[in-house]
Amino acid sequence: MNKPLKRLMTAIALGWLSLVTAHPALAQATYPSKPVTLVNPLPAGGGVDIALRGLAKEMQPFMGRPVLVESRAGAGGTIAGQYVAQASPDGYVMGVFQSTQAIPEIYTAFQKPPYTSADIRPVVRYMTLVYAMPSRAGAEWKTLPELIEYAKKNPNKVRWGHTIGRGHPLHLLSYSLFKKYGIKVIEVPFKGAADAITSLLGGHIDVAFGISVTAIEGHVRAGKMSILAIHNPTRLASLPDVPTFAEQGADPGVVPVYNTIFVPKATPDAIVKRIHDAVKAALETPALKEYAAKNGFELYYGSEQDALAELTRDREVSSKLVEALLKE
Amino acid sequence: MDVLPYLLHGFEVALRPDNLLYCFLGVLGGTLVGVLPGLGPQSAIVLLLPGIVYLDPVSAIIMLAGVYYGSMYGGSTTSILVNIPGEAASVVTCIDGHQMALQGRAGPALGIAAFGSFIAGTFGIALLTVAGAPIAEFALRFGPPEYFSLMCLALIVLIHLTGTSLRRGLISACAGLFLGTIGMDLVTGQPRFTLSFTVLMDGVGLIPMIMGLYGVTEVLLNIERGIQRTVVQHKIGSLLPSRQDWRESAAPIARGTLLGSVLGMLPGAGVVLASFLSYAVERKLSRHPERFGKGAIAGVAGPESANNAAAQCGFIPLLTLGIPANVATTLLLAALVLLGIQPSPMLVQSHPDLFWGTIASMYVGNVMLLVLNLPLIGIWVQVLRVPYALLFPVILLFCMLGVYMINRNVIEIWIMLGFGVIGYIMKKTAYEFAPLVLAMVIAPIFENAFRQSLILSLGSLSTFVTRPISATLLACAALLLLVPLVPQLRTVLGRLKE
Amino acid sequence: MVPGGVAFAVVWSAIGLAVCAGATTYGLGSLGQPQPGLFPFVVGAGIVLLATSEAIACWRAHAPSTRLRLGEHGSAVIVALAILCLYALAFERLGFAVCTLLLFVALFRALAGRGWRFSVAAGLLATVVFYVAFEYGLKVNLPRGPWGF
Incomplete structure (x- = not known):
């Protein structure tokens, strides 16, 4: 290997080393130095x-x-x-x-x-x-307590959609309600909120949980579904008539x-x-x-x-x- | 409701110079991402999302919609030229389209794909204009049992898709069904066949699989044949379909358009399903089924019309009800939300400019696409002149970047390379993989619909035959299964009589 | 000698059996109450049945119909796969630009039979074009190497 090339290689190697081993403290002083x-x-x-x-x-x-x-x-x-x-x-x-x-x-x-x-x-x-619990239009219940009452009287009658797999926080919320009130419903799993919304509109299920408020606000205004409760400490400015879970005495206790x-x-x-x-x-x-x-x-x-x-x-x-x- | 005045108002909006420009940018971008293997309309819309908030909502949706249906035009280009589908919906176009290119008929193949797409797309919008809302309301009646029955029908039709050997085609289809079950179980959340790989929790990605089976496999096969000598085609015949081509394509385009329109409205795998089913139907109805797989123009015209009609009709549930029909329309829905518009059945009343403007822009966009694509044919066929030795590294790079960009995960590249090897072995051992791709698309819908139906009916299988739509679909499936057996039955009965 | 078709069919049956075996660990249930394993089990069984009948048919036909043998340039296929695997390995470590340059040079040199000078020049050109197109045109932030590009 000739001399200039050797020098070049050494330079590259040194540059590489200094880059790789750059002290975190050095980086900290200038953070952020890149996107x-x-x-x-x-x-x-x-x-x-x-x-x-x-x-x-x-x-x-x-x-x-x-x-x-x-x-x-x-x-x-x-x-x-x-x-x-x-x-x-x-x-x-x-x-x-x-x-x-x-x-x-x-x-x-x-x-x-x-x-x-x-x-x-x-x-x-x-x-x-903010996640909501929408209910199909024309259902036998108007509020969350009514739904729970109905489900207690009619076990395995309410068709309850989940938008996500078992054990996910959004599923745990529904699950904690089932346990708390001892109700039995038909649990229908869906792959994502969009499928559940479509099924709600088609009347194939009665209620669902785990759909963000924005995704259904339009449908609610059009009267195609109603929201029984939202999972938030307070009511929303955009939907002042929609109560929270806790307000209706049905706090699922999930964060x-x-x-x-x-x-x-x-x-x-x-x-x-x-x-x-x-x-x-x-x-x-x-x-x-x-x-x-x-x-x-x-x-x-x-x-x-x-x-x-x-x-x-x-x-x-x-x-x-x-x-x-x-x-x- | 009298549609015409609204539509005219829509054209006023769509023909505004700025909207014309956005429409053009959209369909141009769509054509490009359609052409680039691996890059689909989804990735393009995601790329554009941050930028659109600065636009007027109508212009933004016109542009994004253009990207989506424009990509359906572009998807066929690489299928025909280099045997790599630009989109999942163009997988079947490879079968006969690439054969046509090898015979020096890339021009007519691209031409008929463009014309078929135009006719089907325009029909789809016409349907949306005239009867969007009632159609969408009808589609809502498709619950889990109906989807199950529809997928049964699709699986039966799939049998007719297989070419040389029925048995090997079915083995490949079963392998596809198996691949479709990989990932998290919908009901219990249990991971199945993931071998503890976290990526596989969501299942095997369709795009890495297609890029592997088609892109990588094709390159490997060409390398094996000797890369220096591989030339796609020196001779480039006429650029436009001949009168004979038109005669052979007219009926397939009409049938493909109808099939695509019906399937496109159903939220689910409409676009991919439509193209596959159209191919199977054409092959079954053709007077020369033996020509299929060897460059039959009907095998390009039908599926390409079907996927465009389906893409166009995917806007029906989106615009009239505010529900998405597939991944790309889900992103359009997100775009609407980003622009401060609530997707809902009220869209027609609350935002008439947006609704009718978008619809009118689709008529305009389809004309633009035709005008844009016909001259492009001349350029695309020149790609065939590029020596393959220079082309193949670029093809490989596009495949790898395309799958990487889905989730920015290198594992997707590995999955693609794995399928490249699998595809290579299957090709060498004479197992087809088109049935595998369709089966993998169908499998999760089929299984999930089956289990959701049974959960809803509390375990009673009768739910599939007591619901009218579902029963009709199952009856069609049974009929299709029995028809090929009729001649055999006759001979048996004849013998019994004797 | 065993005909090629039979061997492949036997491999497929083995895959089918593996699927069935895997499926049983997830629980089968019944048709009215399906468990996660039922559908994959049915599919696996389908593969086994079809592949077995295919094996028998191939055996009867005595046709060494298809054989998995590498063609004239078979070794080139292995080389290509090796290059692609190296690309995937290095992609996030060395960054897009460097890897792509190396990929093009390797493919042109090893498989397309071009000279070093052509390979490096064409590779550089292609890398710059794609880097600009993706980084600035499409605004995709591709992986960067330790040297910032």
Whole structure:
């Protein structure tokens, strides 16, 4: 090998080494020095995706770098969860997780999850998606208590749609109602909310749970279905006549579907704080508030401590329900 | 309701210069993603979603709709030229379309696909204009038992799809049914046959499978034949279908259009199913069934018309009821929500500009697509002149990037390569894989509908024959199964008499 | 000698048996109360039956009809597959640009029989075109290598 080439090779090797072994502290000082990515565990075009795009846009000025949204859907979010859990802890890859990805060890009952909640760290909670329980038009009941009363008198008569597999938080909510009131219904599983909506419109099922309010608001206004209850602490501004579960004395006790930003466990505190501050600032902007109102999600700020408390509560409630479910 | 004034108003909206531009951009983009293997309308719409919030809602939907039905035009191009389906709906177009290209008849094949698509697409919109709402209301009566019976019918028709050997075709179909069961069980949530791979929880992806079976396999076979010598075709005949071609295609286009319109309205696997069924029907009805698989133009005209009619009719439930018919229309629904429009049966009344403007733009878009695609034929056939030794790396790269971009997961590339090897072995051992693809599409709908039906009927199998639509479909299936046996029955009866 | 068709049919039956075996672990249930395993079991049984009858038919026909033998350029197929596997392995580690350049150079050089100079030039050109098209045209953020592209 001739001399110049040898020198070139050495230079390349050194450059490579310095890049690979760059000290995290060095990276921290300039964070963020390149675009950051928010990983969406659910399919593009869904409710979470729409909400995230709004957040990313408003977050960008506070981060000073482009904020990208990336959908890595699959296996109910486990794929994205694993991706974030195993990403390098430098703050460039963040996951926006709900309970199934946040505490995979209790929700993936049949298959050992590839990571656990110990591998990731919550940064900030930013919104909840409001899920509704729609009922077919012209049903024998008008309210949730009436439905429960009807189901008690007529076991195995009410056709109850699930939009997601057994053991998912959205299914656990229905399940906890069945257990609490001792009712027996015909449980019909569907592959996603769209199929359940179609079946409701066609009158093939009576009620369903696990459909976001935005997906059915139009049908409700057109009188093709009604909403018996929403799973949210308060009523919605857009649907002031629709009561919550708790109002009707039928609080299922399940934690509402939160969306919290997670990073790999080993991410330094300074970076976590930087992301938290940017998200918090974005949540205060009028633009994001307007976007949220228009697209049917509730901005819902929570610090790392809030998020941790929520996780603990979720773990307590859901693990009991999952256990009971597995015994059946 | 008198439709005409509304439609005229729709044309006023659609013919506005800005909307014309968006419509053109949409159908152009659609044609491109249709042509690129692996990149489907879904990925294109996802790419455009963040940008559309800056547009007027009518323009945005006109453009996204254009991407969707435009991709159905483009999907046939690679099927015919290089035997790689651009979309799942163009899988059957490969069978005869590529044969035609090998015989120097790529021009007529592309031409008849474009004309068939235009006729079918326009018919589909006409149907949407005149009778959208009542049709959609009827489609809602399809509950789980009806879907089960429809899939039974499709499985019976599938038997007629198989070419040389019925037995091997059925083995391939069963393998497809098995592949369709991989993933999380709908009722219990149990993972089946996932071998602990997390990706397989959602089942085997259709696109990686098709790209593997068709794209990779085809390249491997050509490499084996000797890449330097592989030329697709030097001689390029006429660019447009001849009078004889038209005579042979007229009836298939008409039948494909009807079949596609009916299946397209049903939420589910309408588009893919329509093209496969159309192929099987044409083969069955043809006076020269032996020509199928060897470059019969009817085998291109029928399925291409069917998938366009189905794509166009997929807008009926979306626009009239606010429910999506497939993945691409689900994304359009998301786009509506993003634009602040509630999808619902009220769309016609609450947003007449959007409703009628979009419909009118589809007429315009279909004309644009025809005008756009006919001159493109001249360019596309030039692709056949590019030495294969330069073309194949590009084909491979597109296949790999296409499947990677679905979920940004390298495992999809591995799945595709796996199916490439499987396809190569199947091809070498004379097992066809078209039945496998259709069976895999049908399997989950078939099984889920069966189990949902039984849950709803509390375990009573009679639900399939007591519901009128379901019973009619099952009767058709039984009839189709028995018809081929009639001549044999006759001889048996004749012998008994003697 | 066993005819090729028989051997392939036997392989298919083995696959069918494996499917049946797998299906039974998920529980079969009955037709009125199907469990997750029922449908795959029926499908697996179908494969076994069809493949067995195919094997018998091939055996009777005595036709060594089809044989899985690599053609003239069979080794090239293995090389191509190896290159594709390496691409998939390196894709997220080295980034899109570098991998694609290597892919094109390898395919042109090893399979298309082009010279080094042509392979590298064509590879560079193609990589730049695709990088620009995907990164800027389609705004897809493809994987980057440790050197930022």
